[in-house]
Amino acid sequence: MTETAQPAxxxxxxxxxxxxxxxxHGRRTLEDYRGKWLVLFSHPADFTPVCTTEFMAFARRQADFAERGAELLGLSIDSNFSHIAWILNIKEKFGIEVGFPVIADLNMKVAQAYGMIQPGASDTAAVRATFLIDPDGVLRAMVYYPMNAGRSVAEIHRLLVALQTSDENQCAMPENWVPGDEVIVSPPxxxxxxxxRKDEGYNTVDWYFSTRPL
Incomplete structure (x- = not known):
């Protein structure tokens, strides 16, 4: 039997x-987000506890992402009616209003295109995948979490800020960089x-490792 080819x-x-x-929130295309950063993220299913905690965390930080020129867009392989009912349930039971749109991907077309379906986890549900897409529509970062462990929304926001700061200042970011920390100078x-290099005014430990403040 020939195996079905998986999308790239x-x-x-x-x-x-x-x-x-x-x-x-109606139909959405990737082009609708041109000129903005987009955080596209998938979850396995509506009305599930881990996903509910993630959605509430994204909702609480939506304004923080907006301050960085980024919009949020969720996705799961559920119907639009299921999404609406779940969002209303989160507002009623937890007092959190989900203000970002959620893709209803029943045909799994978007999930397959983004590799959200991992057969080792499930053939019918998306794993916890997150994609950072820049204003030119270029995929800049992607992070995959398993179904049984919620992702860190704070880390996704930190990553967005790091990418934007790196672009603006032509530098690299060290482990767990946050604004105010020094950045990495490209090695000679x-x-x-x-x-x-030792005479160029950077904080140089060795020729390949130099940092500088922004």
């Missing part, structure tokens, strides 16, 4: 897969430049 996984620094989908590419 999305790749970093390439155009994000296009989509045109029904959401709780020649022996001559490596020899000169």
């Amino acid at each position: 996984m999305p790749r970093l620094n390439e155009p994000a897969p296009a989509f045109d989908a029904v959401t709780t 590419a020649t022996a001559e430049a490596a020899e000169a």
Whole structure:
């Protein structure tokens, strides 16, 4: 028996897969987000406890993402009516209003395009995948979590800020970088430049490891 070919996984620094989908806020396409950062994230199912905690966390931080010029867009392989009922339930039971749209992906078209379906976890539900797409529609980061462990929304926001700051300042970010921390200076590419690095005014530990404040 011939196995069904799986769609190619999305790749970093390439155009994000296009989509045109029904959401709780009407139809949405990738082009609708041109000129903005987009945080696209999937969850396994509506009316499930881990997903509920994640949605509440994203809802609480929606304004923080908006301050960085980023919009949120959720997705699961559930119907639009299920999404609406769940969002109303979260507001009623937890007092949290979910203000971002959620894609109803019953045909799994968007989930397949973004590699949200991981057969080792489930053939019919999306794992906890998160994609950061820049204003030019380029996929800049993707993070996958298993179904039984909720993701860190604070880390996703930190990653967004780090990417934006790196773009603005042409630098790299060290582990767990947050605003106010020093950033990484690109290592020199020649022996001559490596020899000169110690005199360039950076906080240099060795020729390949230098930091600077922003």
